[in-house]
Amino acid sequence: MHSGILYSLGQSLREILTSLIGVPILVDLLMTIICATILLLIMATSALVFTLGERKICAFIQVRIGPNRVGPGGLLQSVADMLKLMDKEDIVPRGIDKWLWVLSPILLLVPSALIYAFFPFDDGVILADVNVGLFLLIAITSQTVLPFLMGGYASNSKYSLIGGMRTVAQMLGYEVPMVFALMGIVMITGSLKMSAIVEAQSDVWFIVLQPLAFLIYIITALVESNRPPFNIVEGESEIIAGPFTEYTGMRWALFFLAEFSNLMCIGILTTTLFLGGWHGPDFLPGFCWFWIKTFLCVLFYQWVGWTFPRARVDSMLSFGWKVLLPIALINVLLTGVGIYVYNVM
């Protein structure tokens, strides 16, 4: 019933494993492990690619050249960066809450890795196509607030604490409009299943049916992933680096990895929810369309981030509560009316 190169590859792998092992449960387990490994690899690679991409794109926007010394055209720059980070001394400041401090970067990486299980990369290519996919996705992404707060609290630094508190404030202010914005999609699809949401866009993408929700989503997505112009949690000119002020070396690299993973996540989510996921003209396989759209989205988010100055905390929060939330509610109402009219006709 599914088509596509990735799906048939997976099927043939499953057949080979079945003929070798025979026990269905073991085959399922093996397949899951293989999938999870591939997803983690995608995440790690994306961090490497985006480090370079971010630096090159940012350099282009800022009329600079960017890294061009390590490897041909600076291609190996991100590898060099990673090696440098691993080589750094692991500084543990005095007076910290040791356990919370150590756990914070690790816990931050867990939700960002976990949500990759719910992304439909191609027709039928999704690790966990659960019935409450979208709901789980939102629930898991909002977990990233906790590690930030933990890190901010545990660092015993005022800058970190302010950053940690800002995370909570912005999560409260922007999670709500985001959920209401996505409600429109769920109303049209009639399902929270990720594959069903993509399936529903085979004719018309949701960006056409839900333009308001799309606008709200890109703003809230920037906030959720701490990208500029809404990176008040990091706020490097005010509070140094917010919750990760006191982290160095690999611990800091984990925050960094999570940030890039989140950037790709919002790119993927924008693609999946509004831009038709893997749908596209037939001359390219579905997963190619998926990645092309994702990269374009990421490019867009980076472009926005490198152009605008940072919003201030109070104006940002009042914008979330007083502007985005009412618009999101109106969108829900309009969608309801639209569906009713459509059904009557």
Next chain:
Amino acid sequence: MAQTEKYVLNMGPQHPSTHGVLQVQVELDGENIVGAKPVMGYLHRGIEKLMESRTYVQCVPFTDRLDYVSAMNNNLGFCMAVEKLAGIEVPERAEYIRVICAELNRIASHHVFIGSLTNDLGSATGMIYAFRDREKILDLFNIICGARMTAHYIRIGGVAADAQDEFLRDTQKFIDYVPEMLDEYNKLFSGNEIFQARMKKTSIITKEMALKFGMSGPNIRASGVDYDIRKIDKYGAYGKFDFEVPLGKRGDNWDRYMIRMKEIAESAKIIQQALDNMPEGPYMAKVPKVLRPPKGDAYHRVENTRGELGFYIVSDGSTKPYRVHIRRPSFVNLQALDTMCKGMLLADAVTAFATIDPLMGEVDC
């Protein structure tokens, strides 16, 4: 029962947004600022004292290091004070070259202002654009005297070397580029919604407050006080040029930013006039090899990029000044920081600091 208390946050001396080594002890209630106390002295080099043990000619390079992003203006202030003291007549061509250099340096310094302001607002892109254009001016200085920042080009009695045709030609090229440059800045930040929201109606200094603090330069003009030494004293060749002094209305961050944007255009206007009417002649007056100004004292003030820069020199008739006192505009302007920050948010402290535009080399002296 929840309990809250105020706390003190030490911003700096190691902080990305203090433009050097200033420490600001910010008293915070949550994110609201209750008070902000600037603590300075981290860059104190004792320049006033050092000058007492150098000859007048040797003193000039120290002035480069006061406000190191507008070195030419400082050179000008000190040299004119010594010339007043020793009664040296400066040739007209030298006066014109001095004006060109001082105004170019004013533009360069405003580039640093725009760059660091946008960087503090969280847009590193703005900084790169401003610094890209500042580089053009530094290249001009490189042509005329071989130095980029600490130029030491304006000397007692004139300037160090004549302005070559190459310099005049490239300066003309830069002046032609200025409107395009300002247009780009306006597109990039001035029209930006977030930028305006952060700048407008924040950190207001009223006319009365500005006068009470003894502020000067673009900061006091943003509050609506028409106070520009170039117009009042008409020192050097400034009396011969036609230019306007832009004034603000509200005295908020936005006014302080817009004043500087307009000043860039005015400076370009002055340079254009100086280029068009450049007289021929010597570039240096006859100054004795060993300069011994007569006993007495002299005060001369110039409009530095940041405000009123004054040099008070006391001579005891020897080759070295007996005492030098420098009236540094940044130092005086910085007083307003506490008033500007009160009742604002932590993010505004950074903006307020950036729009006062103090330079720590000058504050600490």
